[in-house]
Amino acid sequence: MSKKIYFTPGPSQLYFTVEEHIKNALKKNILSISHRSKTFKILYEECIENIKILFNLNKNYHIAFTSSANEIWERIIQNLIVKTSIHYVNGSFSKKFYDYTKMYNINSKIIESFNKPYNYNIEYSNEELIAITLNETSTGISCPNDKIIEARSKFKNSLIALDCVSGTPSIPFEIKNVDTFYFSVQKCFGLPSGLGVWIYNNECIDRCFDKINKKEIVGSYHSLIKLNELGKKNQTPETPNVFGIYLLKNVINDMLKKGIVNIINETNYKSKIIDFTIKNHPQISHLIKNEAIRSKTVKVANTNKKSNYLIDKLINQNLIIGKGYGNNDYQIRIANFPTHSKENIEMLCDIISRTEF
Amino acid sequence: MSKKIYFTPGPSQLYFTVEEHIKNALKKNILSISHRSKTFKILYEECIENIKILFNLNKNYHIAFTSSANEIWERIIQNLIVKTSIHYVNGSFSKKFYDYTKMYNINSKIIESFNKPYNYNIEYSNEELIAITLNETSTGISCPNDKIIEARSKFKNSLIALDCVSGTPSIPFEIKNVDTFYFSVQKCFGLPSGLGVWIYNNECIDRCFDKINKKEIVGSYHSLIKLNELGKKNQTPETPNVFGIYLLKNVINDMLKKGIVNIINETNYKSKIIDFTIKNHPQISHLIKNEAIRSKTVKVANTNKKSNYLIDKLINQNLIIGKGYGNNDYQIRIANFPTHSKENIEMLCDIISRTEF
Structure with a gap:
C-alpha cells in the first residue's frame, strides 16, 4: 500500500x-x-x-x-x-x-x-x-x-x-x-x-x-x-x-x-492546478471568488453534498485533505505547501476530478 | 566507540x-x-x-x-x-x-x-x-x-x-x-x-x-x-x-x-551509590550535608578544583555529567533519573571514584 x-x-x-x-x-x-x-x-x-x-x-x-x-x-x-x-x-x-x-x-x-x-x-x-x-x-x-x-x-x-x-x-x-x-x-x-x-x-x-x-x-x-x-x-x-x-x-x-524563488514559483503553479480542478468539478466551488485575495497555500471550497463523502473517498486512496474549519460540513480545505510536489498535487487533482461523491 | x-x-x-x-x-x-x-x-x-x-x-x-x-x-x-x-x-x-x-x-x-x-x-x-x-x-x-x-x-x-x-x-x-x-x-x-x-x-x-x-x-x-x-x-x-x-x-x-514502586526503589538504591561515591572521593563533597533534604534525583557536589577537570575526563569516556548551576565553576550535578540504570550509575560512580582531577 x-x-x-x-x-x-x-x-x-x-x-x-x-x-x-x-x-x-x-x-x-x-x-x-x-x-x-x-x-x-x-x-x-x-x-x-x-x-x-x-x-x-x-x-x-x-x-x-x-x-x-x-x-x-x-x-x-x-x-x-x-x-x-x-x-x-x-x-x-x-x-x-x-x-x-x-x-x-x-x-x-x-x-x-x-x-x-x-x-x-x-x-x-x-x-x-x-x-x-x-x-x-x-x-x-x-x-x-x-x-x-x-x-x-x-x-x-x-x-x-x-x-x-x-x-x-x-x-x-x-x-x-x-x-x-x-x-x-x-x-x-x-x-x-x-x-x-x-x-x-x-x-x-x-x-x-x-x-x-x-x-x-x-x-x-x-x-x-x-x-x-x-x-x-x-x-x-x-x-x-x-x-x-x-x-x-x-x-x-x-x-x-532549493531556492525560495523556486518554492514560490512552484506554489503558484500548483495553485493554478488546484484552482482549475475546483472550478471544473461539478460538485465543488471556490469559497473565495475574487482571485486577487484567494490564498495560494490553503484552498477552501464549498461542496454540494457533505464534504465527508469526498474526504472519505480520498482517504481510501491514502490522500488526506482537510475538512472545513470549525463545524462546516460542506467545505474542504486543501493545503499547497512546499513539501507537496507538483506530482503530488497533480495526482490529487486528477483523482478529485474523477471522483463523484 | x-x-x-x-x-x-x-x-x-x-x-x-x-x-x-x-x-x-x-x-x-x-x-x-x-x-x-x-x-x-x-x-x-x-x-x-x-x-x-x-x-x-x-x-x-x-x-x-x-x-x-x-x-x-x-x-x-x-x-x-x-x-x-x-x-x-x-x-x-x-x-x-x-x-x-x-x-x-x-x-x-x-x-x-x-x-x-x-x-x-x-x-x-x-x-x-x-x-x-x-x-x-x-x-x-x-x-x-x-x-x-x-x-x-x-x-x-x-x-x-x-x-x-x-x-x-x-x-x-x-x-x-x-x-x-x-x-x-x-x-x-x-x-x-x-x-x-x-x-x-x-x-x-x-x-x-x-x-x-x-x-x-x-x-x-x-x-x-x-x-x-x-x-x-x-x-x-x-x-x-x-x-x-x-x-x-x-x-x-x-x-x-515497570511499576512506579520499582522506579522509586531503584532511585533510592542508585542515590545511595552516588552519595557513597561523593562522600568518599577526596576532591568532591556534598553541597547538601543534611541527608533529610538532600535530593535523590539531582546530586550537587562541590569540587576542590575547577569542576571542568573532572567533567572533561568523564566526557572522554562518553559520560556526560552536569556543571554547577549558573556560573558555579566549582560544582557538578549528577542526575539520577529513571532511564539511568543501576549499571549506568555503578559504572559512572566506579569511574568517578578512580578519577583524580
Missing part, C-alpha cells in the same frame, strides 16, 4: 527531509544536550542565521522562539499594545487574535470583511497596532502585497503586525512594510507542531520599553525584553523546544538550497 | 524506549495528524489517562499541557493569585517563580533558606498561594514529605503549589496535600524538552473564577478556564506539541509496566 499524503492545512505532510533530520538528531544526541551548552548556542545561532537569510532581514529585525502562534498573539498584546489596536478580520484566526485583546482589556476595534477585506479606515490611523493576516487559514483569504504597502503608508504611527502562519515562505511580501510578523512551523515549513517564530523590529522593542516605563505588565519569562536579551546570547529564558529548533534550522537550510 | 550517556539534570538521557516511540510516531504519521481529529483526541485522552494512573489522581484533579514549567509559573500567577503568595525558596528555580510574581505586581513574599528550608511561618497563613519545591534542580534540595503534610495543616486557606520538575515520579509525595503540581518532561521522564504538565484541582478552578469575577485578567488561550474547558473535550486551545504528548503517553505507559 502506498504511504498516506497529508494535504491538510496544518499539521500537514512533513517536509520531505524531516524524517532524515530526526534520525540525525537522535544520532547526534540533540535531544539530550543542555540548553545552556555551547552546542545549543551554536544550533540556536545557526537557526536564527538561516531565518535571517530566508527573509533577507536587515539589522533592524530580531527573532525569538515561542511555543505557538497563539502564544505570539498573547505576547504581542502584552508587549506591544498599551491601549488600542485594530484588527482586520476575515476568518476565525484573525478573529481569535482580536478576541484575545479583549481578554486583556485592550480597547481594540474589529473591521470584519470577507469580500473586500482590506479597505482601510484611516480614521483609525493613530491606533497603536494594526493586525493584518497574510493568509487566513480558516477561509483561504490572502492579503495582497499592495494592501500591505497601503497599510504602511496609511498607518504611519502604528506598529503593523502581519500573521504569516500558513503563508510564509510560499507567499512573498515586503518585510520593510511590517514591524512584526510571525508563524508556526507546522504549516508551510512541514514540521511537527510546538514551535512559533516571532520576528520583530527595533520599534517593537521601543514600544515594549514604553510600556514598561508606564509600569504596565509585559509578562515574565517571555516578555519581549527577556526574549530579546537572551536571544542576543543565543539563549532562551526557558528550556525551549530544542528538537523543533534543530529541525527548523535544517529544513530552512534545505529550502535555501 | 560506546554511545554517550547523559547524567545531566535535564535535558538528559532519553528514556530508553523513546527512540523506538519516535520511529513508531513517524510510521503512524502522528506528526501530520490534525489536532482537531479523532485520532488526536484519542491520543490526548490516553495520555491524560496514563498521567491519572501514574499519580493515582482522584476526580478532584485535572490535567493540562503547556510548553514548559516556566509557562506554568506564569499561568499560576495569572490564574491562581489575585494579590498575595509566599515562596519557600532554596535555589535559583524557586527564586525565579518568586521573581515572576513581582513582574505581575503580586504582593509576594520570599522565605529563603538553604539549611532549614521548610520552617513555615504561620504568620502568613492567609496568603492566597504557597509555593513549595519538591526538588530544587539548582541546589539539589528536596522537600521531605512530612514538610508537605505540615504545609497543608498550617495553610488551610491557601492553595499549595508544588514544583515537581526534576522530582516526580522518582520522589513520591501525597498528592492530597497539594492543590496544584507540575513538571516538565525533559527531567525524570527522559523526553525531549518543550512540554509542561500542569495538574490542578477544583479549588484552583474556583480561584480562577473568583479572579474573573473580580474583572482581573487571567490570560487568553492558556487561561486555566480555557485549558480546562477544552481539556474536557480532549482538546487544546492551540496546536500543541503533539509529538511531546505522544511520547509522554508512551513513556508513562512503559513506566507503569
Whole structure:
C-alpha cells in the first residue's frame, strides 16, 4: 500500500527531509544536550542565521522562539499594545487574535470583511497596532502585497503586525512594510507542531520599553525584553523546544538550497492546478471568488453534498485533505505547501476530478 | 566507540524506549495528524489517562499541557493569585517563580533558606498561594514529605503549589496535600524538552473564577478556564506539541509496566551509590550535608578544583555529567533519573571514584 499524503492545512505532510533530520538528531544526541551548552548556542545561532537569510532581514529585525502562534498573539498584546489596536478580520484566526485583546482589556476595534477585506479606515490611523493576516487559514483569504504597502503608508504611527502562519515562505511580501510578523512551523515549513517564530523590529522593542516605563505588565519569562536579551546570547529564558529548533534550522537550510524563488514559483503553479480542478468539478466551488485575495497555500471550497463523502473517498486512496474549519460540513480545505510536489498535487487533482461523491 | 550517556539534570538521557516511540510516531504519521481529529483526541485522552494512573489522581484533579514549567509559573500567577503568595525558596528555580510574581505586581513574599528550608511561618497563613519545591534542580534540595503534610495543616486557606520538575515520579509525595503540581518532561521522564504538565484541582478552578469575577485578567488561550474547558473535550486551545504528548503517553505507559514502586526503589538504591561515591572521593563533597533534604534525583557536589577537570575526563569516556548551576565553576550535578540504570550509575560512580582531577 502506498504511504498516506497529508494535504491538510496544518499539521500537514512533513517536509520531505524531516524524517532524515530526526534520525540525525537522535544520532547526534540533540535531544539530550543542555540548553545552556555551547552546542545549543551554536544550533540556536545557526537557526536564527538561516531565518535571517530566508527573509533577507536587515539589522533592524530580531527573532525569538515561542511555543505557538497563539502564544505570539498573547505576547504581542502584552508587549506591544498599551491601549488600542485594530484588527482586520476575515476568518476565525484573525478573529481569535482580536478576541484575545479583549481578554486583556485592550480597547481594540474589529473591521470584519470577507469580500473586500482590506479597505482601510484611516480614521483609525493613530491606533497603536494594526493586525493584518497574510493568509487566513480558516477561509483561504490572502492579503495582497499592495494592501500591505497601503497599510504602511496609511498607518504611519502604528506598529503593523502581519500573521504569516500558513503563508510564509510560499507567499512573498515586503518585510520593510511590517514591524512584526510571525508563524508556526507546522504549516508551510512541514514540521511537527510546538514551535512559533516571532520576528520583530527595533520599534517593537521601543514600544515594549514604553510600556514598561508606564509600569504596565509585559509578562515574565517571555516578555519581549527577556526574549530579546537572551536571544542576543543565543539563549532562551526557558528550556525551549530544542528538537523543533534543530529541525527548523535544517529544513530552512534545505529550502535555501532549493531556492525560495523556486518554492514560490512552484506554489503558484500548483495553485493554478488546484484552482482549475475546483472550478471544473461539478460538485465543488471556490469559497473565495475574487482571485486577487484567494490564498495560494490553503484552498477552501464549498461542496454540494457533505464534504465527508469526498474526504472519505480520498482517504481510501491514502490522500488526506482537510475538512472545513470549525463545524462546516460542506467545505474542504486543501493545503499547497512546499513539501507537496507538483506530482503530488497533480495526482490529487486528477483523482478529485474523477471522483463523484 | 560506546554511545554517550547523559547524567545531566535535564535535558538528559532519553528514556530508553523513546527512540523506538519516535520511529513508531513517524510510521503512524502522528506528526501530520490534525489536532482537531479523532485520532488526536484519542491520543490526548490516553495520555491524560496514563498521567491519572501514574499519580493515582482522584476526580478532584485535572490535567493540562503547556510548553514548559516556566509557562506554568506564569499561568499560576495569572490564574491562581489575585494579590498575595509566599515562596519557600532554596535555589535559583524557586527564586525565579518568586521573581515572576513581582513582574505581575503580586504582593509576594520570599522565605529563603538553604539549611532549614521548610520552617513555615504561620504568620502568613492567609496568603492566597504557597509555593513549595519538591526538588530544587539548582541546589539539589528536596522537600521531605512530612514538610508537605505540615504545609497543608498550617495553610488551610491557601492553595499549595508544588514544583515537581526534576522530582516526580522518582520522589513520591501525597498528592492530597497539594492543590496544584507540575513538571516538565525533559527531567525524570527522559523526553525531549518543550512540554509542561500542569495538574490542578477544583479549588484552583474556583480561584480562577473568583479572579474573573473580580474583572482581573487571567490570560487568553492558556487561561486555566480555557485549558480546562477544552481539556474536557480532549482538546487544546492551540496546536500543541503533539509529538511531546505522544511520547509522554508512551513513556508513562512503559513506566507503569515497570511499576512506579520499582522506579522509586531503584532511585533510592542508585542515590545511595552516588552519595557513597561523593562522600568518599577526596576532591568532591556534598553541597547538601543534611541527608533529610538532600535530593535523590539531582546530586550537587562541590569540587576542590575547577569542576571542568573532572567533567572533561568523564566526557572522554562518553559520560556526560552536569556543571554547577549558573556560573558555579566549582560544582557538578549528577542526575539520577529513571532511564539511568543501576549499571549506568555503578559504572559512572566506579569511574568517578578512580578519577583524580
